[in-house]
Amino acid sequence: MDQLYIIKRNGKREPFSAEKIKNAIAKAFLSVNSFATQEVLINVMSRLKIHDGISVEEIQNQVEVSLMAERYYEVAKAYILYRQRHYEDREVKEKLDFLINYCNASNAATGSKYDANANVEKKNIATLIGELPKSNFIRLNRRMLCDKIKDLYGKELSDKYLYLLNHHFIYKNDETSIANYCASITMYPWLLDGTRSIGGNASAPTNLKSYCGGFINMVFMVSSMLSGACATPEFLMYMDYFIRKEYGDNYYQESDKIVDLSLKQRSIDKVITDCFQQVVYSINQPTGARNFQSVFWNVAYYDRYYFESLFGEFRFPDGTRPIWESLSWLQKRFMRWFNEERLRAVLTFPVETMALLSKDGDIIDTEYADFTAEMYAAGHSFFTYVSDNADSLSSCCRLRNEIQDNGFSYTLGAGGVSTGSKSVLTININRCIQYECRNNIPQYQFIGEVIDLMHKVQIAYNENLKYLQSKGMLPLFDAGYIAINRQYLTIGVNGLVEAAEFLNIPIDDNPLYQKFVEDILGLVEKYNHQYRSKELLFNCEMIPAENVGVKHAKWDREDGYRVPRDCYNSYFYRVEDESLNLLDKFRLHGIRYIAHLTGGSALHANLEEHLSQAQYRQLLRVAAQEGCNYFTFNIPNTVCNDCGHIDKRYLHECPECHSTNLDYLTRVIGYMKRVSSFSQARQEEASRRYYGKM
Numbered sequence: 001m002d003q004l005y006i007i008k009r010n011g012k013r014e015p016f017s018a019e020k021i022k023n024a025i026a027k028a029f030l031s032v033n034s035f036a037t038q039e040v041l042i043n044v045m046s047r048l049k050i051h052d053g054i055s056v057e058e059i060q061n062q063v064e065v066s067l068m069a070e071r072y073y074e075v076a077k078a079y080i081l082y083r084q085r086h087y088e089d090r091e092v093k094e095k096l097d098f099l100i101n102y103c104n105a106s107n108a109a110t111g112s113k114y115d116a117n118a119n120v121e122k123k124n125i126a127t128l129i130g131e132l133p134k135s136n137f138i139r140l141n142r143r144m145l146c147d148k149i150k151d152l153y154g155k156e157l158s159d160k161y162l163y164l165l166n167h168h169f170i171y172k173n174d175e176t177s178i179a180n181y182c183a184s185i186t187m188y189p190w191l192l193d194g195t196r197s198i199g200g201n202a203s204a205p206t207n208l209k210s211y212c213g214g215f216i217n218m219v220f221m222v223s224s225m226l227s228g229a230c231a232t233p234e235f236l237m238y239m240d241y242f243i244r245k246e247y248g249d250n251y252y253q254e255s256d257k258i259v260d261l262s263l264k265q266r267s268i269d270k271v272i273t274d275c276f277q278q279v280v281y282s283i284n285q286p287t288g289a290r291n292f293q294s295v296f297w298n299v300a301y302y303d304r305y306y307f308e309s310l311f312g313e314f315r316f317p318d319g320t321r322p323i324w325e326s327l328s329w330l331q332k333r334f335m336r337w338f339n340e341e342r343l344r345a346v347l348t349f350p351v352e353t354m355a356l357l358s359k360d361g362d363i364i365d366t367e368y369a370d371f372t373a374e375m376y377a378a379g380h381s382f383f384t385y386v387s388d389n390a391d392s393l394s395s396c397c398r399l400r401n402e403i404q405d406n407g408f409s410y411t412l413g414a415g416g417v418s419t420g421s422k423s424v425l426t427i428n429i430n431r432c433i434q435y436e437c438r439n440n441i442p443q444y445q446f447i448g449e450v451i452d453l454m455h456k457v458q459i460a461y462n463e464n465l466k467y468l469q470s471k472g473m474l475p476l477f478d479a480g481y482i483a484i485n486r487q488y489l490t491i492g493v494n495g496l497v498e499a500a501e502f503l504n505i506p507i508d509d510n511p512l513y514q515k516f517v518e519d520i521l522g523l524v525e526k527y528n529h530q531y532r533s534k535e536l537l538f539n540c541e542m543i544p545a546e547n548v549g550v551k552h553a554k555w556d557r558e559d560g561y562r563v564p565r566d567c568y569n570s571y572f573y574r575v576e577d578e579s580l581n582l583l584d585k586f587r588l589h590g591i592r593y594i595a596h597l598t599g600g601s602a603l604h605a606n607l608e609e610h611l612s613q614a615q616y617r618q619l620l621r622v623a624a625q626e627g628c629n630y631f632t633f634n635i636p637n638t639v640c641n642d643c644g645h646i647d648k649r650y651l652h653e654c655p656e657c658h659s660t661n662l663d664y665l666t667r668v669i670g671y672m673k674r675v676s677s678f679s680q681a682r683q684e685e686a687s688r689r690y691y692g693k694m
């Protein structure tokens with residue numbers, strides 16, 4: 001027996017020791033006030049079948065069986081309890097190790113083991129409290145989902161789901177939270193009743209002051225019931241209403257008028273920008289309710305056509321309509337204010353989207369097209385959504401939404417703004433494609449099976465959500481902020497470019513690549529249609545993969561798959577590719593590639609320096625012509641670590657104090673963040689990004 005080796009829990013080999021087992025058994029006897037003689041010990045031990053490479057776990061299982069076979073039931077029970085205690089000890093030890101590693105990590109994103117996309121700048125006791133239960137949440141979420149899959153489709157499918165998950169063919173996003181994912185809300189129920197219907201105690205806003213204060217509280221409450229972003233497409237429209245109620249419909253034409261008779265003598269404009277300041281700074285604060293994350297807040301701006309499509313039928317509770325002229329002024333005022341404020345402080349939220357309607361290769365509302373180009377040229381960073389159909393809208397940072405109901409309801413507000421994604425489940429295309437090749441499976445056969453299963457898993461998720469709602473756990477749905485049947489179940493895609501590279505397809509605009517993209521995304525769309533029902537909506541999204549992109553690359557490399565970069569792309573081109581120009585990138589995010597992405601994708605045009613208004617204006621035409629519907633321009637902003645100066649340009653020396661101790665602000669995915677707050681892996685990816693010139 002001395003020649004044998006056993007495998008310890010940490011995977012290490014150790015010589016087998018009969019003495020250790022004897023001691024453990026003897027202790028179990030003692031713990032029930034009994035004593036094991038040599039003879040008893042030999043009888044129990046003789047039933048064990050030890051072989052080379054046996055695990056500790058297996059030996060202990062055999063000891064249990066052996067004690068029972070020898071009829072020492074009390075002792076067996078004590079032994080089982082002893083094992084359980086040790087199991088719990090090990091669990092605590094693991095948490096303790098995690099705690100120590102987290103304290104030592106270079107920043108919060110790097111320390112986070114499970115979910116580095118948390119929008120946390122600093123790590124501290126509050127963020128640690130948020131990290132610790134994450135592994136338990138993952139286990140609980142898996143259990144709930146698997147139980148439901150078993151109910152609906154049987155154990156075989158639930159086992160297959162776990163297999164695909166554990167072998168990284170698919171990835172369940174946001175398993176560390178139990179809340180549904182993201183939502184674009186209508187605030188109409190709040191306008192009618194305040195926050196009481198979602199468990200708050202605030203009554204409906206009645207003036208500009210209570211609107212701004214109440215809005216902040218309401219967004220915090222809503223966000224605490226979501227795991228992802230909260231979009232408020234009506235934020236400025238309602239604000240315009242309350243400003244008009246206070247200062248008249250023509251307030252924007254006399255914004256210099258002094259309306260504050262205190263010593264401050266504030267003008268209408270100053271009152272309004274003070275409101276902006278209150279809301280934006282409050283929402284960018286880390287919050288206790290979300291473990292020191294700020295809420296992920298999105299707003300939208302509309303050109304005249306989108307405004308009419310979305311809010312044409314809208315009526316405020318007093319029966320009045322929104323007014324385009326004053327809202328348009330307010331939109332522009334907010335955007336200009338926010339751009340300037342970002343020179344004073346690092347402000348991540350709101351993530352802004354400008355929605356523009358296009359026709360015949362240009363933006364119809366030329367005033368808004370010019371203004372959009374002006375804001376980009378002024379160094380502002382925001383997303384633009386261009387569509388030739390006013391019935392589709394990007395109201396959330398990552399979601400293209402086919403508006404099914406632009407109508408207005410007196411209880412629910414504007415139908416088109418209420419949407420979101422309930423749950424995201426992502427397929428790792430690179431691994432799936434390579435798995436098919438390795439195993440001589442006809443192309444797309446395995447992928448088809450995986451996508452089919454993903455839909456069933458999402459349906460099971462939806463059933464669990466319906467259960468929570470039936471128990472009154474989802475007041476956002478009950479109160480009408482969001483509608484469960486207007487929220488999508490999202491099939492995420494990752495590793496698409498990497499899969500094409502494996503197949504030796506050139507990654508540029510060519511028929512072969514276009515066909516490959518169409519085949520894969522078309523397959524997802526096929527199943528999306530197949531499983532669609534009255535209460536089930538599916539969409540397909542090229543997920544930002546802030547954190548999954550890094551994980552997939554690491555896991556795939558460990559399992560011997562071909563992995564061309566450390567972080568899988570979220571674009572249709574290679575992020576480090578210097579051979580493609582900006583127009584190529586618009587083309588690769590144009591209609592021929594994104595046609596099946598009903599859940600959206602975003603082109604992040606990384607540029608080294610700002611372009612002129614005329615150049616940006618021309619790029620809006622390019623977007624309209626190519627059918628690239630969602631994009632932003634990233635020019636890293638410079639933050640001086642020594643004097644605090646913020647500059648909209650990408651600089652290598654501080655223009656104020658000439659320090660070279662600089663940090664940069666850029667988009668990790670959707671939102672602007674200090675590069676030093678990215679996770680280690682993401683910082684490396686960011687350093688390889690290619691910033692082009694025009």
Ligand SMILES: [Zn+2]
Nearest residue numbers: 640643654657
């Ligand atoms: Zn400086």
